[in-house]
Amino acid sequence: MSITRRQAIHQLSMWALASPLLAEFENEVARSVFQPDRIGPLDELVNVFELEEVARKKLPQPLYNHIAGGVGAEYTLRRNREFFTRITFRPRMLVDVSEMDLSIDLFGSKLFAPILAGPSANHGRLHAEAESATVRGAEAAASAAVISRRSSHSIKEIASQTLTPLWFQADAEITADITRREINQAVDAGCRVICLSIGNNRPGILERDIHSRRLTPDTKLMENSDPSTLKNVWPPNPAQLRKYGGPKLAWNLVDQVKGWSKLPVILRGVMSREEAKDAIDNGIDGLVVSNYGGRTIDGVAATIEVLPAIADEVDGRVPIFIDGGFRRGVDILKGLALGASAVWLGRPILWGLASYGAEGVEKVLRLLQMELALAMGLSGKRNLQAIDRSLVKIDRW
Numbered sequence: 320m321s322i323t324r325r326q327a328i329h330q331l332s333m334w335a336l337a338s339p340l341l342a343e344f345e346n347e348v349a350r351s352v353f354q355p356d357r358i359g360p361l362d363e364l365v366n367v368f369e370l371e372e373v374a375r376k377k378l379p380q381p382l383y384n385h386i387a388g389g390v391g392a393e394y395t396l397r398r399n400r401e402f403f404t405r406i407t408f409r410p411r412m413l414v415d416v417s418e419m420d421l422s423i424d425l426f427g428s429k430l431f432a433p434i435l436a437g438p439s440a441n442h443g444r445l446h447a448e449a450e451s452a453t454v455r456g457a458e459a460a461a462s463a464a465v466i467s468r469r470s471s472h473s474i475k476e477i478a479s480q481t482l483t484p485l486w487f488q489a490d491a492e493i494t495a496d497i498t499r500r501e502i503n504q505a506v507d508a509g510c511r512v513i514c515l516s517i518g519n520n521r522p523g524i525l526e527r528d529i530h531s532r533r534l535t536p537d538t539k540l541m542e543n544s545d546p547s548t549l550k551n552v553w554p555p556n557p558a559q560l561r562k563y564g565g566p567k568l569a570w571n572l573v574d575q576v577k578g579w580s581k582l583p584v585i586l587r588g589v590m591s592r593e594e595a596k597d598a599i600d601n602g603i604d605g606l607v608v609s610n611y612g613g614r615t616i617d618g619v620a621a622t623i624e625v626l627p628a629i630a631d632e633v634d635g636r637v638p639i640f641i642d643g644g645f646r647r648g649v650d651i652l653k654g655l656a657l658g659a660s661a662v663w664l665g666r667p668i669l670w671g672l673a674s675y676g677a678e679g680v681e682k683v684l685r686l687l688q689m690e691l692a693l694a695m696g697l698s699g700k701r702n703l704q705a706i707d708r709s710l711v712k713i714d715r716w
């Protein structure tokens with residue numbers, strides 16, 4: 320089959336965009352504007368990658384690598400970012416955008432913009448005030464925060480620090496008694512939504528962690544740090560296959576959790592339209608499209624890539640949330656155009672927290688709110704209702 324010169328150039332440029340070099344390039348720009356040993360004040364920082372650079376300088380290397388890493392060859396980790404480059408905008412100019420409004424109501428809470436701080440484990444490793452700082456940062460940005468069941472501070476303590484809406488992330492794949500106890504504590508603390516994670520309790524191997532342990536064996540940094548608890552699977556032990564599998568889940572868990580909490584229950588880790596259909600048939604109140612930032616099974620698609628099919632299946636019946644590689648306002652606008660109600664942030668919140676505590680978290684959220692507003696204004700969208708799929712085009716090759 321012969322192809323034209325134009326097609327060849329197009330394919331070559333698509334290949335270049337999909338290479339690991341892209342991720343390096345994004346950080347390279349951030350790195351190039353800073354002197355290597357200087358950590359400047361917060362207001363010098365222009366985008367989220369620059370907070371990553373500060374976090375990289377401030378954190379011990381094994382911990383920075385633990386946050387940055389994905390499982391296996393980190394194929395999915397990279398793809399989460401790279402797929403954004405295949406999505407381009409089709410803006411409209413002659414539209415009145417003199418009055419902008421980014422606000423959204425989610426399960427009865429009004430947020431300034433459709434951007435939330437997603438759940439991640441053990442913020443105490445990154446900052447002395449741990450999740451208490453994270454939620455204060457979210458509050459300052461009029462956002463909401465999802466608290467991991469692996470938080471360093473108790474949910475009660477975290478909730479006492481803030482009026483910001485808190486959602487609680489439970490794991491579906493652990494003993495029901497533990498889940499029930501944790502959910503009761505979350506309800507008592509005033510959490511407004513329960514998020515059930517699926518597919519994250521199996522041992523995905525972060526190879527960066529294995530090397531960190533070898534190079535710095537006394538490090539306590541990674542202990543209890545992640546669902547992919549390395550000690551269960553490394554060194555390899557094929558005689559213990561059970562450890563590489565996981566518990567059987569049943570859909571009646573959704574009803575149970577609704578009964579215990581009397582709160583909306585959303586399901587996280589959905590990556591196919593079939594799973595979305597089953598979830599809705601079983602009474603779920605919302606979905607989170609997530610591959611846990613490339614930290615479960617390597618080789619799964621980018622979240623933004625599977626979002627349109629899931630949105631088609633859901634057809635507006637419940638809100639859809641998404642995370643995985645959202646680093647700029649334009650990424651968030653693409654997510655909204657393809658069917659998400661709101662975007663969750665994983666690593667950027669950790670970079671903000673590690674670099675400047677609550678103020679760093681606020682800065683991350685404010686930067687992305689500002690970038691989203693700008694992208695909406697420049698593409699002729701004055702509010703979230705005006706955003707739909709006609710705003711974007713996806714290159715397939």
Ligand SMILES: Cc1cc2nc3c(=O)[nH]c(=O)nc-3n(C[C@H](O)[C@H](O)[C@H](O)COP(=O)(O)O)c2cc1C
Binds near residue numbers: 545
């Ligand atoms: C260091 C780290 C810890 C995480 N801990 C949790 C967790 O405790 N519970 C959970 O559901 N997801 C956890 N995640 C997954 C994140 O919520 C999110 O899905 C992921 O970081 C993808 O978003 P990102 O590309 O913006 O980082 C964790 C991710 C990272 C990087």
